[in-house]
Amino acid sequence: MIPAPFQYYAAKTVNEAIGLLQQHGEDAKLLAGGHSLLPALKLRLAQPAVLIDISRVSELKGITSNGDRLVIGAGSTYYEIARNEAVRAGCPVLAECVGQIGDIQVRNRGTIGGSLAHADPAADPPAVALALGATINVMGPNGARSIAADNMFVGMLTTALSSDEVITSVTFPILGKGEGAAYAKLRHPASRYAIVGVAAYVKFDNGTVSACRIGVTGAGSVAVRQPAAEAALVGTSGDDAAIAAAANAAGDGIDYLGDIHASAEYRQAMVKVFTRRALTEAVRRARG
Amino acid sequence: MATITVTVNGKSYTSDVEPRMLLVHYLREHLNLTGTHIGCDTSQCGACVVLVDGVSVKSCTMLAVQADGANVLTIEGLAQNGQLHPLQEGFWECHGLQCGYCTPGMIMAAYDLLQQNPNPTDEEVRHGLEGNLCRCTGYHNIVRAVQYAAAKMRGEAVPA
Numbered sequence: 001m002i003p004a005p006f007q008y009y010a011a012k013t014v015n016e017a018i019g020l021l022q023q024h025g026e027d028a029k030l031l032a033g034g035h036s037l038l039p040a041l042k043l044r045l046a047q048p049a050v051l052i053d054i055s056r057v058s059e060l061k062g063i064t065s066n067g068d069r070l071v072i073g074a075g076s077t078y079y080e081i082a083r084n085e086a087v088r089a090g091c092p093v094l095a096e097c098v099g100q101i102g103d104i105q106v107r108n109r110g111t112i113g114g115s116l117a118h119a120d121p122a123a124d125p126p127a128v129a130l131a132l133g134a135t136i137n138v139m140g141p142n143g144a145r146s147i148a149a150d151n152m153f154v155g156m157l158t159t160a161l162s163s164d165e166v167i168t169s170v171t172f173p174i175l176g177k178g179e180g181a182a183y184a185k186l187r188h189p190a191s192r193y194a195i196v197g198v199a200a201y202v203k204f205d206n207g208t209v210s211a212c213r214i215g216v217t218g219a220g221s222v223a224v225r226q227p228a229a230e231a232a233l234v235g236t237s238g239d240d241a242a243i244a245a246a247a248n249a250a251g252d253g254i255d256y257l258g259d260i261h262a263s264a265e266y267r268q269a270m271v272k273v274f275t276r277r278a279l280t281e282a283v284r285r286a287r288g
Numbered sequence: 289m290a291t292i293t294v295t296v297n298g299k300s301y302t303s304d305v306e307p308r309m310l311l312v313h314y315l316r317e318h319l320n321l322t323g324t325h326i327g328c329d330t331s332q333c334g335a336c337v338v339l340v341d342g343v344s345v346k347s348c349t350m351l352a353v354q355a356d357g358a359n360v361l362t363i364e365g366l367a368q369n370g371q372l373h374p375l376q377e378g379f380w381e382c383h384g385l386q387c388g389y390c391t392p393g394m395i396m397a398a399y400d401l402l403q404q405n406p407n408p409t410d411e412e413v414r415h416g417l418e419g420n421l422c423r424c425t426g427y428h429n430i431v432r433a434v435q436y437a438a439a440k441m442r443g444e445a446v447p448a
Binding site for chain 1: 308329331332
């Protein structure tokens, strides 16, 4: 399969990429690791006139630990994130999540910024970004701004990014004592995309769940939070009965997808199952 | 057209390519290195795995222009002076293939695995080859072949 023709630019800096985006408008797409975009180009699901390659922009690389935050360069590959010591120590659920994407070769190329910008309904990182309350840092013609993960994913393959903005980094919290998070996924056996993926975060204060956030991907057209399930767990002891009740409350607000791999009804059932699994593990980790 | 310079198996090539040309097509059709295969063409099967700057990638999911300035290693670059690479020898000795279609990608993925983990367990070998599909062998002899190569590369006696 061969993509339709396009003009190609290899940007060296974020500013150069923004300039090219402004110049070419809606006709242009950014190319990072290419593991979402190139398959779409090959199937001619996308036919941008212009590709702006940002895979060699050094400003987008690197992972830094900044007090209670991890700042992950948008161009960091899944491999780099999954192997990073600061990520594994401070935010292990992120390493757990990106370490399950695709396969080794996919993880060697695919980037966190690319995944979040593409917003594939079955991508894993949006679920973890939602559950951890990540911040997506972007740069555009008018300077930098930050988008809360809660406001990022608007619809199928659609985000809050403007067409002339570039994701520069993603900020994740470093989890402390009493906090735990986990990602549980029903994976497609060949592509390893999430048929259903659930990321859960819990925080305990004095033996009681004081905060809970759940992000679900794969089930519907866009990754979403689960407010009813989160509220069901907060204020409880986080025991099995409380987790079961919270999991049972999961599944709201999802525009379920059905395909040859899993019907909408099956995905709906699996959201509850994988919410329970993710919460169980998150609680176990939070209790240390 | 774009002009790219790529080092493939130690030899430098400068070529004019269409930006939409995939790396695997560049290797096969521009450089006539047809050892790298196209299988599923959807980043799943791993028949097209090559190393780019030392890291295994699926060359059906990378543009040739993205390899500008890079160092690419393909299956043709493994044998030295007529001597098979230990991985090639292992696949031969352990019958790690039947039809052979997946073999170049398997070997390149295993090459990446062994440079990171010279002494893998069988489970680690299987995990290291998670991105490569074989429809003939059931994988068992592929794991043996990689262990054969791993032992030989460590300078130990090869497993019986």
